[in-house]
Amino acid sequence: AFCAADAKWITGYRKGVTVGLAPGGIAKVWISGPCVSPIEVTRVQGEVVKEGPSGGQTNGKYALPLEPETKAYIEKYGVPYGSW
Template sequence: MKRSLFLTGILVSVTACASGSKPPPTPKLPYPAWYVSLVAPRHMEVWVESVDVLDQRGLAFYRVHGGVASYTGTVKGWPTEGGGGKPINNVDLPKTIYLRWQSLVEPQAYKVLIDIPQWVRDEMVKPQQVFCAWDQKIVTLYSRTISLGMAPGGIAKVWVGAGCIKDKEVGRYQAEVEPLGPYRGASKGKYVPLEPENKAYIDQHRIPYGSW
């Protein structure tokens, strides 16, 4: 209940808004939308304030994603495979991603600007024939998911992949501390409340800095 009341009071709706007065043309991609997945090591709870995208056309889209990051299967280290994600509609392939989040176990607010290399965009539109275990057949898929991993200390990890296609690491990044604090000062220094089970884990085991 405490978390619900806090979020109701502070959360700005997560919507996309393109720069400029005219609606942008529909991107010419081989699929309706690409995806963004938000992940964090188990118990290292993260609240994402905003994911903003500058696409390859030079158009800016704000708050295309946000909220709770999904947990990986381990506390230390990163998985080799990402999870599901949110579809990013009517946005061309990403050129730059601006990520702002709260690391609730510290707590600390971070921000990072991530330049997406051209090889990633090439990968996202390249059809790949892969064998899917759940389909038991060879299918044609695209690496259309960008996974954003966030860990204490301002560590960000990025992968590209999708479903039966093995993820490829894009890079590891060191974020900056947001000097204005959570929500850029709008919450007057108040962070999203940490879930009790995660607080109990941190109290007992501490934060494994350096493992990500």
């Protein structure tokens, strides 16, 4: 690959992984490296796990209690999955 940073031809390799998160539970993964174009490896759609946190061991509740402000927000607006 031609590296514009130092105007030299190099034998490039990819050594970086980037995970991008988007609204609606979508994630994309790219591999990249110096002076080479990134390659998209995958795009995946997340889903809500019905067992809840801890794989169902806590009856769908978080092991730690929520802060009062957080609990009030969730009770009023729900969990904002679409904002991720």
